[in-house]
Amino acid sequence: MQNQQVLIDSLPDGKLSASNYRIVDTPAPEPGDGQVLVQTMAVAITAGTRAGLQGSASYAGAPQAGRVMNASGVGEVLASNASGFKVGDRVTAPTGWQQLSVHNVEQLELIDPGHDPLHYLGPLGINGLTAYFGLLEVGQPKADETVMISAAAGSVGHMVGQIAKLQKTKVVGVCSSLAKGEVLMSNLGFDAVVNYRDANFRADLKQATPEGVDVYFDNTGGMILGSALFRLNVGGRIACCGVVSQYDTAQPEPGPRGIPGLLVNKRITMRGFLVFDFAEHYARARKQIHGWLNSGEMTSLTDQIAGLEQAPEAFVDLLAGGNVGTRVITLDR
Ligand SMILES: NC(=O)c1ccc[n+]([C@@H]2O[C@H](COP(=O)([O-])OP(=O)(O)OC[C@H]3O[C@@H](n4cnc5c(N)ncnc54)[C@H](OP(=O)(O)O)[C@@H]3O)[C@@H](O)[C@H]2O)c1
Structure with a gap:
């Protein structure tokens, strides 16, 4: 063989x-x-x-x-x-x-x-657990808050958005096309989606987040993180999950401007995490995610x-x- x-x-x-x-x-x-x-x-x-x-x-x-x-x-x-x-x-x-x-x-x-x-x-693997703990433990969203997610149509991102909706938040996704945005809004219940490749991205993001952003789930870093920083409310949380905008290169860009000034003035918490930090709680998370899949509250x-x-x-x-x-x-x- x-x-x-x-x-x-x-x-x-x-x-x-x-x-x-x-x-x-x-x-x-x-x-x-x-x-x-x-x-x-x-x-x-x-x-x-x-x-x-x-x-x-x-x-x-x-x-x-x-x-x-x-x-x-x-x-x-x-x-x-x-x-x-x-x-x-x-x-x-x-x-x-x-x-x-x-x-x-x-x-x-x-x-x-x-x-x-x-x-x-x-959903029951590493990416589902990353979405679950990154949002709930690091981002700590509360009902009626606004959650913004980058790489929102990807594996981690589309699950973060659905878990955020289950917390009764308003969910705004960032991705690269209207077609992807349509799937997120029509099939998964996202409230709004903004295309980061559009020349009007910053203005569109502002329009999609009229009450600012309380939790930003950052899968990309780069320009999208830089834009999110200016939309964050006082007391906002950034869950730093990954930096996909800077992986496919030998020369990653430096981090965005405004750090630490914006963090200080708005008392923003920016916290990196690895899913392995939560390994002892995987069974509990899987049980809840499995329940959501069975009840149809979550789509994979x-x-x-x-x-x-x-x-x-x-x-x-x-x-x-x-x-x-x-x-x-x-x-x-
Ligand atoms: N912290 C942890 O423990 C942990 C665990 C697992 C994964 N992660 C992180 O989670 C993130 C998502 O991973 P995944 O496996 O779910 O991948 P994915 O989101 O399924 O795929 C990557 C997506 O990134 C987007 N992208 C690519 N280049 C970009 C750029 N320059 N700017 C903005 N978006 C870009 C693309 O979507 P568009 O079409 O929207 O551009 C693509 O679909 C990654 O950063 C990964 O490192 C972290």
Whole structure:
């Protein structure tokens, strides 16, 4: 049995390109004592892994060519030398971009047979938990406040908006097109959406937030963060989740002007977080998110592409804004 893998062939010098990857076939790995062999069903394509390639994600370690591209995945147990996992079980695992992978049990989590495995790459996975804790614990929105979200049509963003609506807030999304905005407003209940690529962005943002912004969930940094700072109300909170506007380059821009002056004058709290900070509370969050999915109060948008060999192009396209919701690559089995 062969194992198709997508390797990082070279580290990007500037914008990421599909040619930074190479596809190889290697012999299937064998699980050792206490280990489990997993066949990948699907992997998530996520913006944060671009920060890992840039070397700006401290938790990811130094970027390195020649290894399998990292990714969260869901899969099926093909062989098990570990108690608690049997052939046919569905699991989450850091599979990376490959068909087969071997894991110690600490890396695995069983998927409840009643759950859609793809939800573990979206609302019940890292990005859903990021949306949940970043908004509720860091942003701390209150009813009737205004919540602004950048990369609002992406995986984290579209879930933040829905969780914010469940807190009875007014939700304003920022994204790159009217078509994306239409999905957010018509299907997910966002109150307004502003296109950051439009020349009138700042004026449009002002119009969409007549009462200012109380919580800004920042997925992008850059110019959108700079604009949000001027809309924040006294006592506003900024949940710094990520900086996707500065990942796909070798020369990230400096932070926006107005810091710390605006923070001082408006008593704004700006707090960075990593979802792993909340690991001990994942079970509670998943239970609530699962309830919202079941009741129809939350919709998971999945942007599905078939074939592992499509992963490099799909990643480049995600960084250019080609996705709506959580992008996943499904694998033939
Ligand atoms: N703190 C944590 O623990 C944690 C955990 C997971 C993810 N994150 C962060 O969450 C953010 C979203 O990640 P994701 O996986 O959900 O990705 P995503 O939002 O599904 O995809 C990235 C989106 O970023 C937008 N984008 C790309 N370049 C941009 C630019 N120059 N300016 C503004 N928007 C741009 C694109 O949407 P448009 O079409 O709107 O441009 C694209 O769809 C990232 O910053 C990631 O690092 C943080």
